[in-house]
Amino acid sequence: MRILSGIQPSGTLHLGNYFGMMKPALELQERGQAFYFIADYHSMTALTDPAERRRNSLDVALDFLACGLDPKKTVFFRQSDVPEVTELTWILGTVTPMGLLERCHSYKDKVAKGISFNFGLFAYPVLMAADILIYDSNIVPVGQDQKQHVEVTRDIAIKFNELYGETFVIPEPQIRAETAKVPGLDGEKMSKSYGNTIEIFGDEKALRKKVMGIKMDSRTPQEPKPDADQNLAIQILKLVAPAAAAREYEDRLRAGGLGYGDLKKALFEHYWNHFASARAKRAELAADPGYVQQVLADGAARARSVARKVLQRARAASGLE
Numbered sequence: 121m122r123i124l125s126g127i128q129p130s131g132t133l134h135l136g137n138y139f140g141m142m143k144p145a146l147e148l149q150e151r152g153q154a155f156y157f158i159a160d161y162h163s164m165t166a167l168t169d170p171a172e173r174r175r176n177s178l179d180v181a182l183d184f185l186a187c188g189l190d191p192k193k194t195v196f197f198r199q200s201d202v203p204e205v206t207e208l209t210w211i212l213g214t215v216t217p218m219g220l221l222e223r224c225h226s227y228k229d230k231v232a233k234g235i236s237f238n239f240g241l242f243a244y245p246v247l248m249a250a251d252i253l254i255y256d257s258n259i260v261p262v263g264q265d266q267k268q269h270v271e272v273t274r275d276i277a278i279k280f281n282e283l284y285g286e287t288f289v290i291p292e293p294q295i296r297a298e299t300a301k302v303p304g305l306d307g308e309k310m311s312k313s314y315g316n317t318i319e320i321f322g323d324e325k326a327l328r329k330k331v332m333g334i335k336m337d338s339r340t341p342q343e344p345k346p347d348a349d350q351n352l353a354i355q356i357l358k359l360v361a362p363a364a365a366a367r368e369y370e371d372r373l374r375a376g377g378l379g380y381g382d383l384k385k386a387l388f389e390h391y392w393n394h395f396a397s398a399r400a401k402r403a404e405l406a407a408d409p410g411y412v413q414q415v416l417a418d419g420a421a422r423a424r425s426v427a428r429k430v431l432q433r434a435r436a437a438s439g440l441e
Contacts, residue, residue, distance in 0.1 A: 121259060122152060122154075123259045124155045124255055126162070127180060129173060134310055134320060135310060142183075144261055149189065156194055157197050158180050158199060162244065165238060185412065186398045191415045194419075204431045207431060208430075209249075212249050212250055213243065216276050226245075252273045253288045253289070253430065254427045258289060262293050303356060304317060321399060332381075336352075341377060341379035344375055361387075
């Protein structure tokens with residue numbers, strides 16, 4: 121079983137990225153052959169600062185390796201280090217109906233909001249299809265909001281196979297668990313675009329200030345909170361604290377007598393401790409950038425060995441060689 125997933129280097133990774141994509145991906149590396157890539161081509165639809173893209177790409181690599189990605193088990197690489205994917209994007213684009221792309225939620229949502237978009241954003245699902253198909257991927261773990269793009273990939277692959285003969289493996293989406301929707305500091309889904317994130321790694325003082333700044337209602341500490349399970353700090357605490365500890369704080373809040381300040385202090389301590397070993401590992405990796413670059417180079421070489429064969433199949437099937 122081959123598993124494929126990618127993440128854009130569009131900014132500092134946060135708890136939403138970790139529990140929504142990274143943690144499930146790290147667990148899956150134990151269950152099959154995993155291909156995980158840093159989607160720097162995709163980032164070009166919105167990010168135009170070259171230095172920031174380079175810096176973010178390295179940060180994503182550091183974060184994944186620090187959090188437990190094993191380069192011996194997982195093929196880990198930068199998307200742009202496998203140029204075959206762009207040729208396959210063109211080949212797939214010639215069998216992709218315009219209407220299929222126009223119906224994609226990500227495109228329609230941005231049009232509805234009046235957001236300026238470009239060809240890359242419109243053709244994003246075709247590049248994503250190439251990302252998936254060029255590695256003969258069987259399973260693609262995605263959040264609910266990306267499920268449609270895997271369905272588009274299946275439609276494109278099936279159409280190509282019908283037109284040119286059996287060429288591509290038809291992938292299956294694997295929808296991640298509910299923890300994929302991690303609440304941000306304002307209660308909305310945690311997202312860089314909302315400015316409501318808690319970073320995985322960062323300055324302790326700044327992060328503590330963020331957590332202590334979570335807004336609560338005006339009830340006094342003594343008042344019972346029968347809706348304690350809906351409390352934002354409790355929801356995040358359940359992700360980073362042992363289950364028994366999270367239950368204890370929820371019960372105390374429900375019964376009354378626990379102040380919101382004390383709850384937020386507990387949240388920060390559990391969050392900070394949750395990533396303590398990963399922080400130490402990241403500092404060690406950051407001191408040896410040559411190792412990180414070598415991991416990415418080795419991953420790209422392994423990825424290209426697969427990508428070349430699949431691209432050659434597609435070229436031969438469609439009469440390009």
